[in-house]
Amino acid sequence: MYTTLLSTIEQVLNANPSVTDGLNEVCQKIQQTLPAYHWVGFYFHHNTKKELHLKAYAGKPTTHTVIPFGKGICGQVALSNQNFIVDDVREQDNYIACSLDVKSEIVVPLFMDGLNIGQIDIDSNTAHAFSKADEVFLVRVNTLVAAFLKRNNSTF
Ligand code: SME
DSSP states (O other): OHHHHHHHHHHHHHHOOOHHHHHHHHHHHHHHHOTTOOEEEEEEEOSSSSEEEEEEEESSOOSOOEEETTSHHHHHHHHHOSOEEESOGGGOSSOOOSOTTOOEEEEEEEEETTEEEEEEEEEESSTTOOOHHHHHHHHHHHHHHHHHHHHTTOOO
């Protein structure tokens, strides 16, 4: 499943000239293919402010389109540069609820030339939805996206 999906993502990014359209399509493909992935989005670091900005997503719209560094799971990953799996969001004090349906979350930073420039964020309505395999998959997605952004001279 992950291998086929990675090929599809590569095809989407190779075919798509617009950065925003490409990323939105990647979010849609992932969300439609993996049943536990209810919300899929890409946040990117603002050029000057210590904030994450939502640039593409699939799933329910969220009001959390701007997240300060340090706030929530996403904001913590902006500072730690580490993958973050949350098995049960109720156990997290520093958590921003996008929807009361969400039970677990995974955030994986996106690096370009060694710099953390953004992240992919997945929410699931099932607790304990994410494992090491998801982490490995999402690291590979981010590697493809970083190459795509580089080809398009974009860091968002
Ligand atoms: N739950 C995230 C906020 C983003 S939403 O999941 C879309 C967090 O705690 O940072």
